[in-house]
Amino acid sequence: MSRITFPFGPQHPVLPEGIQLSLTCEDEKVVEVRPVIGYMHRGIEKAAERNPYPNNVFLCERICGICSFIHALSYCQLVEELMKVEVPPRARYLRVVWSELSRMHSHLLWLGLLADSFGFESLFMQCWRARETVLDILEMTTGQRVIQSSCIVGGVRRDINADQARQVREMLNKVKTEIDAVLPVFQKDYTIKARTVGKGVLPKGQAWTLGAVGPMLRASGWAWDCRSLGYAAYGELGFEPVVENGGDSYARTMVRARELVQSYELVLRALDSMPEGELAVKVKGAPPAGEAIMRTEQPRGELFEYARGNGTQQLERLKIRTPTFANLPALLAMLPGCEIADVPVIVLSIDPCIACTER
Amino acid sequence: MNEIAVDKGALGLTVQQLLDENCRLATTVCLDQGDYFEVLYYFHRDLDLVTLRVKVGKDEELPSISGLHLPAALIENEMKEFFGINITDIAIDFQGRMLLTEASLQKPMLKNNANRMEG
Numbered sequence: 252m253s254r255i256t257f258p259f260g261p262q263h264p265v266l267p268e269g270i271q272l273s274l275t276c277e278d279e280k281v282v283e284v285r286p287v288i289g290y291m292h293r294g295i296e297k298a299a300e301r302n303p304y305p306n307n308v309f310l311c312e313r314i315c316g317i318c319s320f321i322h323a324l325s326y327c328q329l330v331e332e333l334m335k336v337e338v339p340p341r342a343r344y345l346r347v348v349w350s351e352l353s354r355m356h357s358h359l360l361w362l363g364l365l366a367d368s369f370g371f372e373s374l375f376m377q378c379w380r381a382r383e384t385v386l387d388i389l390e391m392t393t394g395q396r397v398i399q400s401s402c403i404v405g406g407v408r409r410d411i412n413a414d415q416a417r418q419v420r421e422m423l424n425k426v427k428t429e430i431d432a433v434l435p436v437f438q439k440d441y442t443i444k445a446r447t448v449g450k451g452v453l454p455k456g457q458a459w460t461l462g463a464v465g466p467m468l469r470a471s472g473w474a475w476d477c478r479s480l481g482y483a484a485y486g487e488l489g490f491e492p493v494v495e496n497g498g499d500s501y502a503r504t505m506v507r508a509r510e511l512v513q514s515y516e517l518v519l520r521a522l523d524s525m526p527e528g529e530l531a532v533k534v535k536g537a538p539p540a541g542e543a544i545m546r547t548e549q550p551r552g553e554l555f556e557y558a559r560g561n562g563t564q565q566l567e568r569l570k571i572r573t574p575t576f577a578n579l580p581a582l583l584a585m586l587p588g589c590e591i592a593d594v595p596v597i598v599l600s601i602d603p604c605i606a607c608t609e610r
Numbered sequence: 611m612n613e614i615a616v617d618k619g620a621l622g623l624t625v626q627q628l629l630d631e632n633c634r635l636a637t638t639v640c641l642d643q644g645d646y647f648e649v650l651y652y653f654h655r656d657l658d659l660v661t662l663r664v665k666v667g668k669d670e671e672l673p674s675i676s677g678l679h680l681p682a683a684l685i686e687n688e689m690k691e692f693f694g695i696n697i698t699d700i701a702i703d704f705q706g707r708m709l710l711t712e713a714s715l716q717k718p719m720l721k722n723n724a725n726r727m728e729g
Contacts, residue, residue, distance in 0.1 A: 288709065289711065292709040459634060460629075461681055462681035475657065477657075572637035576684065577681075580680060
């Protein structure tokens with residue numbers, strides 16, 4: 252049978268950002284895939300070597316507009332590890348609140364995009380309407396909807412007072428009502444199941460050996476989540492990873508759907524158990540000569556950061572490995588054998604973030 | 611976290627041993643140390659990490675581990691592109707054009723490229 256190779260992307264309705272997959276097909280079946288990336292590379296690791304280390308918080312949170320807060324958090328925790336800084340307990344809890352609100356709006360965004368990818372426009376709108384309320388909470392508590400700028404090396408720069416905490420609970424309960432209305436549709440709707448069940452299957456063994464992280468890995472049966480490491484206040488909040496066993500696009504949808512509810516509960520638990528106290532400690536001096544690594548759980552999976560200090564205000568090296576970078580080999584393994592019509596949903600099912608990937 | 615200093619000639623064997631223990635590559639970090647590169651390979655062992663530290667002269671070759679572990683291919687391409695480290699036999703070799711274009715500053719992460727970035 253003759254083969255044809257054609258580009259999927261970099262501009263495509265299911266791709267919010269630029270990435271190309273060069274698909275080789277026989278008839279309607281994909282037989283080979285090659286990624287073509289580089290449309291969004293910004294040289295952030297190089298730029299980070301030139302800034303005084305506190306300024307890199309603002310650089311890192313601009314790696315991506317969806318998981319902005321956790322990028323800032325990871326960098327702050329990385330430098331705190333390097334400089335042996337102990338963050339006040341209240342700041343650790345506030346970091347969890349904003350991290351989980353970020354995960355909620357990211358997963359709601361993704362669920363909406365998934366619905367949109369097969370033309371379920373009313374479901375798309377309902378997901379994004381719920382997401383707006385989460386963004387409103389972020390705006391109310393940090394002053395910003397997208398780039399929160401609330402994390403600093405040594406703690407956080409804003410507090411959530413009792414009145415705001417009451418408002419957050421009320422707004423989150425409204426979000427929960429909206430989530431409860433849409434999640435059964437994702438679980439049971441015939442069309443959604445027809446487009447996702449058995450599509451882009453990633454078996455458990457392959458998910459591990461191909462380096463998959465985040466909901467990709469957990470949908471293939473792995474209880475593997477960096478929040479289990481207990482960073483920030485996760486160790487005190489009774490966190491357990493969400494796991495599904497199907498390994499297909501439906502299982503990945505269910506992991507994100509269940510994590511949405513889990514994040515809602517984590518925010519409430521963090522607000523309820525947040526201790527009183529300082530928001531930040533004063534960090535003096537420069538990062539010493541030495542190395543540190545930090546791993547956090549982004550909505551898309553493990554974010555891995557490495558820093559090397561040299562005793563000056565500038566880091567000698569900052570390395571950032573984002574979750575979509577780790578998930579690309581698994582995507583390339585899932586596509587061969589699928590129908591061309593299923594490519595958009597399978598690509599979307601990894602929740603690709605290209606701005607993160609290319610930095 | 612376990613750390614093992616490895617000679618580049620023994621890299622493949624050590625990586626294979628880790629893969630046999632159900633480890634997998636998390637990422638690599640390349641450091642420009644003046645007259646040599648230092649490459650750190652971070653492997654997941656469940657939620658823990660194992661680190662391999664390899665030193666490579668700037669005019670030497672470093673064998674790819676992507677033949678043993680395919681997910682290494684992308685990160686090896688990135689190191690090759692950003693630092694000019696001569697990694698040989700990468701399973702999917704983008705020939706220096708994965709993230710950079712012909713018009714880009716080449717080997718941008720080398721320390722002696724810092725001044726050009728200022729311009």
